[in-house]
Amino acid sequence: MEAGARASAAHAQRLAEGGGRRRVTIGRGLALPEPDFAHGVALYLEDLSVSFDGFKALDALSLTIDAGELRCVIGPNGAGKTTLMDCITGKTRPDAGKLFFGSTIELRRFSEPEIAQMGIGRKFQKPTVFEPLTVLQNLELALAGDRRARASLFARLSGEQLDRIDELLALIHLREHAHRAAGQLSHGQKQWLEIGMLLAQNPRLLLLDEPVAGMTDEETERTAELFLSLQGRHSLVVVEHDMAFVAQLAGAHRTVTVLHEGRVLAEGRLAEVQADPQVVEVYLGR
Numbered sequence: 001m002e003a004g005a006r007a008s009a010a011h012a013q014r015l016a017e018g019g020g021r022r023r024v025t026i027g028r029g030l031a032l033p034e035p036d037f038a039h040g041v042a043l044y045l046e047d048l049s050v051s052f053d054g055f056k057a058l059d060a061l062s063l064t065i066d067a068g069e070l071r072c073v074i075g076p077n078g079a080g081k082t083t084l085m086d087c088i089t090g091k092t093r094p095d096a097g098k099l100f101f102g103s104t105i106e107l108r109r110f111s112e113p114e115i116a117q118m119g120i121g122r123k124f125q126k127p128t129v130f131e132p133l134t135v136l137q138n139l140e141l142a143l144a145g146d147r148r149a150r151a152s153l154f155a156r157l158s159g160e161q162l163d164r165i166d167e168l169l170a171l172i173h174l175r176e177h178a179h180r181a182a183g184q185l186s187h188g189q190k191q192w193l194e195i196g197m198l199l200a201q202n203p204r205l206l207l208l209d210e211p212v213a214g215m216t217d218e219e220t221e222r223t224a225e226l227f228l229s230l231q232g233r234h235s236l237v238v239v240e241h242d243m244a245f246v247a248q249l250a251g252a253h254r255t256v257t258v259l260h261e262g263r264v265l266a267e268g269r270l271a272e273v274q275a276d277p278q279v280v281e282v283y284l285g286r
């Protein structure tokens with residue numbers, strides 16, 4: 001086994017034992033709060049600021065994502081899009097402002113693993129599936145990390161879990177590839193597998209940073225269909241530069257947010273923000 005595959009297998013083993021990043025046990029008996037979406041809000045940011053050596057990556061940013069909403073976030077490089085996701089997931093600590101998950105959980109009080117465990121899933125640009133394992137095994141691992149289903153890898157899965165895996169395989173278009181090693185999949189298929197692994201953990205909010213970078217046009221279109229099918233059950237924030245993809249996701253009615261210099265430059269239907277002279281100036285006109 002080459003070094004990368006060995007590290008990956010070791011990581012898989014740790015995950016299976018429950019010590020990996022997808023399953024974290026917080027101080028015994030100390031239950032994390034359940035997010036409250038009853039007021040229709042999945043995420044609420046008010047005047048959120050982050051500086052790196054005096055440079056304001058987020059500058060009093062305010063933003064609300066509704067429960068079940070699919071929101072696209074666009075903007076030039078350096079606008080603060082990835083930093084925004086880093087703050088939500090607890091990877092970066094904001095200097096000031098409010099950051100609520102649902103109407104009751106102030107995320108600034110929680111650690112990165114706690115935030116993941118409370119139901120915020122994040123997809124990074126580069127797929128991080130376990131290449132030597134099959135598609136099915138990857139999904140089994142992710143399911144084992146589900147904060148509710150306390151199963152372990154290679155233990156017998158319950159009927160309910162098998163149903164869930166089958167449902168996920170269909171959703172991510174990988175049913176025919178279930179027994180192939182993940183390393184043999186195309187780039188786009190690996191991205192879908194990773195999305196399936198995130199979904200196996202039942203996140204309430206999914207953050208997707210440039211999910212279709214490097215995908216073919218057909219894969220990109222199917223990814224948009226997949227995300228559209230997730231809205232309602234999950235809230236999604238999608239950062240992307242591919243405007244055809246954004247147009248497919250946003251349709252005529254969904255809200256699109258344009259970030260620039262750490263702030264919201266414009267927000268509205270895609271046609272409205274595309275017609276905004278400031279947006280054309282800083283982003284679309286280039």
Ligand SMILES: Nc1ncnc2c1ncn2[C@@H]1O[C@H](COP(=O)(O)OP(=O)(O)O)[C@@H](O)[C@H]1O
Binds near residue numbers: 052076079082
């Ligand atoms: N960890 C960091 N240390 C220093 N500067 C950072 C760090 N993360 C991001 N930045 C800076 O913050 C700004 C916003 O970056 P980023 O959020 O990655 O933008 P985007 O994802 O919109 O392209 C950039 O100028 C970037 O160089």
Ligand SMILES: [Mg+2]
Binds near residue numbers: 081082083
């Ligand atoms: Mg980025």
